[in-house]
Every structure is written in C-alpha cells, then in structure tokens.
Amino acid sequence: METDVLAELQIVEAELEDVQDQIKILLDRQEKLYERQSELSALLEECKAFTDHASGDTSAAAEDWSGTFEWDSRADDIRFNVFGISTYRANQREIINACMSGRDVLVIMAAGGGKSLCYQLPAILRDGIALIVSPLLSLIQDQVMGLTALGIPAQMLTSSTSKENERFVYKALEKGEGELKILYVTPEKISKSKRFMSKLEKCHNAGRLSLISIDEAHCCSQWGHDFRPDYKNLGILKTQFPNVPLLALTATATHKVQTDLMEMLRIPRCVKFVSTVNRPNLFYRVCEKSSVGKVVIDEIAEFIRVSYPHNESGIVYCFSRKECEQVAKELCQRGISANHYHAEMDAYAREKVHICWSKNKLQVIVGTVAFGMGINKPDVRFVIHHSLSKSMETYYQESGRAGRDGLPSECLLYFRPGDVPRQSSMVFYENAGLQNLYDMVRYCQSKRICRRKAFFQHFGEPLQDCNGMCDNCAYGSEPEEVDATYHASVIVSLLRDMQENDQRATILQLVDKVKVKAKETGGSTSMVSDLRKEDLEQLIVQLVLDRVLKEEFQHTAYATNAYVTIGPLWKQVLQGKKIVKLTICSRQSNNVVGIKAAKRGSSSGLEIKLDELRKELSSTQGGIFPHAVLSTQQINMLSNAKPTNIEQLEKLIGKLKTEKYGSRIIDEIQQFISSGQPERDLLNGVEARAKRVSKRLKTKKDVVCIESSGDELEE
Ligand SMILES: Nc1ncnc2c1ncn2[C@@H]1O[C@H](COP(=O)(O)OP(=O)(O)OP(=O)(O)O)[C@@H](O)[C@H]1O
C-alpha cells in the first residue's frame, strides 16, 4: 500500500514539475508577446504617421509647399549659381518654402539627404543673421569653411574663435555692422553664455534675427542615440524669439523622438517633413569573418585594392582602440594608405588625421565609434565594419556615412558570432541594450531577408524595393540549410551538466567542449563534428536569439565576461519539441563586388585629371576641401559633357564656381581632348571592365554575375 502511494506521489510530483516548467515557459512567452505587442503597436503608429504624410494628410502636405512662391527665382538663382546645385532633392524645396513662409519646421532626412541647404538657402534669402546650433566644433569649422569658399559671409562662436572674430560677431549682432549672414554656435553658447544671449536679443529686437536652425536635433532627446545635455536647454530659443522661424533637423528620429523634439524645442505646430530612411545608392553586405589569423585583414585590403584602386575614400570601423591601431597598421603593411582615429588620441592628432583624409591625402580612416557625427565628407565610397555594431540604429548611422553625395557606395560588415559577447558584455546594462544588440545579430545572421527590410522595420517605415542593392537580394542563391537539432541537444546537455557542477563557459569555450565531446564519444555523437567551428558558433548564437540559451555576465576587477548558459526554452530541445535549422553559407562569396556598385566601373582618365585639379585648387584656396571645389558628381558630369567653353561650363556648375575655377577646368578638358585620350580612355575602360568581369566569373562560379557583366560592357 505504502509503496503504491509513494509511486503515485512520485508520478504526481514529476507531473507537477512538468506543469511548472510549462507554466514558466508560457509566462515567459507571454512576457515576450506583451513586449512585442507594444513594439508592434508603436510601429503601426509610426507606419500610419508615415503613410498619412505620404498621402498628404499632415500639415506639411495639407498646405501646399511645392507651389509657386515670390522668392522662387531668387532661390533658384542662389541654388544654382552659388551652391552649384542643379536640382533640388526630395523635400528640399518644400522645406525652404515653409521656412521662408515663417513656419517652424521639423526635418527628418537621411544622412547626406541635403539638410544643410534647407537652412543655408533661406538664411541667404531672408534679411538679417541666421543662427545655427550644431553640436561639434569640427562640423562647424567644416561648414563655415565651405560657406566662406562660396563667398557667403559666415562665422562661428566657439572655444576656438579668436578675440578679433568674436568682436566682429558681437558688433554684427548688436549693431548690424559688418557683413554676416550665417552664425554657427555650439549649444553651450546658448545655455552658458549670458553675454551671447543678450547680444542675440538685441539682434532680434532690431529685427535682424532671420531664422534659427538646430542641426543634429536628435541630440535633444534622451530617446535618441546621441543625447547631449546642453541640447536640453534649447527650448529657450522659441520662448525668447517666438516669431523667428525655427528649423530642427536630424537624420534619424523614431516617432517617439520626433514627439519629444517638438515638445522640447516648443514647436508644437511645426510643419513636419519626414523623408525615407532608405539610401538607395548604398549596397549592404555581410561577410563571414574568418577566425583564422589575419584573413579578415587580407580580405579587407584586397577588397579596397581591387574595388577602389584610385584612392577613393573609405572608413573601417573597429570595436576597440587597440584593434583600430592594429588594423590600420596591418592595412598599411598591405599597401593601403590608412591611419587610426579614436577617443584616446589628443584632439590635435585626431584633427590631423581627419583633415588629411578629408583632403584625400589618406585613403582610409580606421576608427572607433568616436569617429562619428563630425564626418561631412560626401564622397566616402565604402564603410567597412571590422566587427558588428551594438544596434541597428548605430549601424545605420555609421554605414550611412558612405555615399552622402548620392553616388553608389558599399557598406560591408564582417560578422563572426564569436564577436557577439564582446558587445553584449558592454551593452547588457543599457536600457534594452541586449535586445538592440540581438536585433543587430539577427541582421548579421540572416542569409535570406533583404537587408533594407530590416532598416524599414526598425524605423517603422513601409517597405520599399531594394533593387538588388544588398547581398541577399543580389546574389539570391538559396543558402544551404541543415538540421542542427541534434547538435543543439548536445550543446544543451553539456551546458546543463556544467550548470549542475557550477561551471561556466564562454561561447568559444563551449565550441571547444562540443568538439571534445564529439571526439570522446566517437561514433555515437560523431554528428557534432560535421559542423565547422564557425557553424557551431553560429548555432550557439542562434540558440541565444531563440532563448534556448541565454547570456550571463560576470564582473571582474578588469572586465565583464559573457558566458552562455541554458535559457527558458532549453527543455523543448531536449524533449524534441523544437527543430533547430541552421543556415550555412560558403565563405567564397566574400570576394564578390557589389553588383550595382560594380556598375559604376572605374574612373575615366578625365575624371582622374579633374580630381587632381580639384586637389590642386583646394590647396591654393585657403585649405578648403577638394569636394568644395568640385563635387564627385560634378566631376562625373563634366567628364561626360566635356564642355569646351565658359558658357557651356556655367550651365553645368553655375556662375560662382565658373568664375573661380572655370578657366582652369576648361584648360584641363581641352588638353585632355587634344591629347587623344578620350578614345583610349573608352577602350581601356571597356577592356578593363570586361577583364574584371570575366575574371570574377571564372573564379566565382557559385556567384550570379550575369546582370553585372552585361551592364558593365554596355557602359
Ligand atoms: N539637391 C542637391 N543636389 C546635389 N547635391 C546635393 C543637393 N543637396 C545637397 N547636396 C550635397 O549632398 C551632400 C550632403 O549634404 P548635407 O551635408 O547637407 O547632408 P545632411 O543631410 O546634412 O547629412 P548628415 O545627416 O550626414 O549631416 C553635400 O555634398 C551637398 O552639397
């Protein structure tokens, strides 16, 4: 009798334990579903806001900002003859019109979309002085230098401003003396300098404050990715100067950040212009990062050498200061002109590297996240991530520094699952840090889903066509999928045993243990040895994303270590309730040049000549950057049109640049034509491209290159 009772009790207890486990799994699932529910609701709201805007429901479209305005012809004249810009980009004209009409405006426009023109042009058109708040000294210096080169009276008030210039600015503000149209300041000036604010008030009282612009406005919001405390106080500007139009501009702002900005800057009735986050000219690619020695450096060096042989600018982002120095050194040893940039260098050394790169005297900057917001170089052709970023937002920002001039550019990310714990041990204490990182990891691990789709989903925007501008859309081959359920169960049992013995393992240690177990148990577990080390790493990370495993962190005096342990869904794997599939891709695809980017082909002889000319002219024009003399787009245009007289040239690049550099440009083009190079150039171009393509087709049989070969030969 007693034994029967005992037996039943054991059964009941076992069943109860099972029920408890199931409840735990269900509660955990419920929590995740609640989280996802609120995420999706927020996303839906953002999508609605976006669609409303696109269908003309917001104030921006309800009032027609694209109609005709009295300043149209003056605006067109300045746009073309001063800025050398032949047509407006999306929303620019409308934003300018709203601002000229005296309205407050919120502008969300992708990096490189052309936000500066939206406040610089009205600043010139309106009477008086425009105040521009910008967060970084380097950004301000860059802009003032560029405007001065265009003959626009611009000044700045920062810690580096000389006493003489400061006096000039104060006189201009207070008494309207001297010529000043655009004044740049850092936010500290507004929050800390009473003297400045009182002069600004005098300027306003005399009716000379034409507009206020807050650039990089996301810095106002704690929800943005780069909050700056001094931006918090900028609300005072609208309070003090309620009738002066205020523009707030940023490249990225979720719905939450937008609402926050409108509140903080006190512009509740502003006209809002939200442009797409899509950067159609960027080709996104994730490359498998080898764990072997310096293979990744060899690959990066080879990529730069083959794809960008004419010193085209690029950035390589690294995880740490040490890695950044190491990678720069290794690239130099492989013949690439590169230098490092990180926060621990002194300001002078950093500026020197930045300027050298901006003047095209250095091809590649190898930087940490510290190489950030101040980058204004329009012709960055590639951004390579040596390891993954901590979130999708950070990656969008960093990769977005490529192709600001709108020309095809490439964004490569070298991903190795073994890099995940380096990031997770840094971000786990941040609000939603791990969740953001895991979204980034999902992006990296995905071998099927369009890379752009991930950005649209993240920023709550309706999907748009990728046009084959990411690896997953372009190469389109079905990646191999293997059933890794057995491997997953080996990993889970290993970890459970370790947990019972109070042991821990990092991802890399766990991979080794799985391999050892495979050897020890010989035939019965031989299946675990059929996955490469990299595949096992990938599997472990995938199990973390699927919550079969989880990361745990332990602090030491020097670092925080990340370990993997069993997660809420571990039993499902052991009980055979979860099928684990692993997508495997071959490392060979790493060397493929982005299809559309390859279409760009190499620079023509005339382009190279004009590039040299802009470098020479920039060095004799008070140190402005080459792209301020002629943009890469203008060089392409000139090389196609080959104008041979000043009138033709003026129609292409406007009055101001023609007056300044016209005769030298025409000389260069005429010399080029009379040297008989154009024909040679054409032949060489076609031949070289044909060779490149056939070489690629020969070496990479597994890669679809049909589209690129045809198009390249046609060019
Ligand atoms: N309508 C246009 N046509 C051609 N080029 C343009 C046009 N508008 C701006 N540009 C050029 O695009 C580049 C990027 O412009 P800008 O610096 O204003 O970008 P941004 O939107 O402020 O980007 P970021 O968020 O990175 O600061 C500049 O080289 C600028 O001259």
Ligand SMILES: [Mg+2]
């Ligand atoms: Mg900008």
